[in-house]
Amino acid sequence: MSTQQYSLIRKLYISQPREMLLDLSALQRIGISSQRAASYAKNGWLNRIAHGLYAFPETEPSLCAGFSYLTRQIAGLHIGGDSVLGTVCEDDVAPLVLWGDSRASLPRWFVERYPVRYVHARLFDWSGAPTLGTATLERQAGLLRSTRERALLEMLYEVSCSHDLLKARDRFCAVGDVCSLTSGRLLQHCTSVKAVRLFLRLARQAQSLDVDELLGRWRVHTGSERRWIARLKDGTTLCLGPRG
Numbered sequence: 001m002s003t004q005q006y007s008l009i010r011k012l013y014i015s016q017p018r019e020m021l022l023d024l025s026a027l028q029r030i031g032i033s034s035q036r037a038a039s040y041a042k043n044g045w046l047n048r049i050a051h052g053l054y055a056f057p058e059t060e061p062s063l064c065a066g067f068s069y070l071t072r073q074i075a076g077l078h079i080g081g082d083s084v085l086g087t088v089c090e091d092d093v094a095p096l097v098l099w100g101d102s103r104a105s106l107p108r109w110f111v112e113r114y115p116v117r118y119v120h121a122r123l124f125d126w127s128g129a130p131t132l133g134t135a136t137l138e139r140q141a142g143l144l145r146s147t148r149e150r151a152l153l154e155m156l157y158e159v160s161c162s163h164d165l166l167k168a169r170d171r172f173c174a175v176g177d178v179c180s181l182t183s184g185r186l187l188q189h190c191t192s193v194k195a196v197r198l199f200l201r202l203a204r205q206a207q208s209l210d211v212d213e214l215l216g217r218w219r220v221h222t223g224s225e226r227r228w229i230a231r232l233k234d235g236t237t238l239c240l241g242p243r244g
Contacts, residue, residue, distance in 0.1 A: 008032050009045055013056075021061050021069040022046070022054045050109040063096075064142045066110050071144065076101030078137050078144040081119065081158060084151035085171045099146070099154060123157050124189045132185055148175055149182045156195040156202075161234040168198065172206040180209045184218035193223040194230065200244025211244055 012030050016022065027037050034052065041048040047055045053069075055061055061069075071077045080099035095115040098106070106118050126133045136150040146154060152172065159165055183199075190196050200222070204211050214220070222242045229239050 005036070008036070009040065016056075018056050018059060019062055019065045020055075021049065021065055022056075023069070024052045027054070050107060053109070061109075061113070063114055066113070067098075067143055070098075070106070070110065074100045074102060074104045076133070078146060080146040081151055081154035082167075082171070084145050084148065085155060085175060097154075119154070119158070121157060121192075123154060123192055123195065124186070125191050126189060129185065129189055132189060136182065136186060147179075147182060149178050149186055152178070153186060153190055153192075153195045153199055156198040157192050159194070159198060159232075159238075161232050162236040163234075165232075165236075165238070169202055169205065172202040172208060175206075176208060178203070178208050180214055183209060184214050184220070187214070187220040188218045190221060193221070193228055194238075194240065196220060196222055197228055197240035197242065197244060201240060202244075204244050215243060 008031055012022075012027070012032065015030065016026070020026075024034050024037065027033075032040070037046060037054060038048075040046040041054060044057055047057050047059055049055055049061060055065075067077075067079075077098060077100045079096065081097045082094060083097040086094060095117045097119060098116055099119050099121075101120070103120050104118065106116060110116065124133065136147045137144050138147055139145075145151075152175065155171060156168055159168055183203075187196055187199065190199075200211050200215075200220075203209050225242050227239055227241055229237065231237055
């Protein structure tokens with residue numbers, strides 16, 4: 001190895017955390033070209049994860065490192081819905097649910113290592129409240145996730161059968177009290193009538209907040225005054241009133 005190559009490797013090893021994933025832009029900032037990175041991987045100085053993506057030798061990307069890398073690729077990426085609420089119910093079997101702001105496919109190297117699925121839906125219209133989207137996300141153990149109120153609405157958006165509905169009811173009961181202020185602000189900007197009405201109904205049943213007071217304070221998007229009726233995938237009919 002030449003003195004220059006050794007100098008670049010040494011600079012890389014000193015400047016970057018061992019758990020960090022290194023894409024070509026990160027390597028090029030140090031002075032390592034794509035060709036040189038490929039050579040380093042061939043000679044065992046780097047571990048090739050995917051095309052243009054590397055890790056340090058004998059280092060497999062952790063969930064946190066992989067997630068952190070993907071947040072730079074997918075706008076608004078966060079752990080949401082059932083995965084946030086599942087920790088309350090100690091349910092670690094289901095795939096990790098990741099939500100994002102744009103249509104995207106999770107890379108093969110990530111889905112092969114971790115049981116995950118990606119959801120993209122325009123569940124909230126943040127116009128008029130541009131900071132609410134980030135204010136209802138929180139970082140825990142290095143991972144960005146929804147607050148429980150936002151996670152509940154994300155979960156309810158995905159309800160597609162009677163089993164989902166029963167699970168959603170269990171989640172509401174397990175979560176306990178929810179913040180009326182955060183709930184009101186989110187419901188005011190939620191675009192899914194189904195999710196909003198289900199939230200109001202289950203909040204009443206779980207007695208997790210005063211629904212009538214919330215509706216009196218916030219302009220919640222509940223649709224028309226007519227009942228919202230839909231047939232779920234398993235043939236179950238879901239009927240929801242405008243006030244839950």
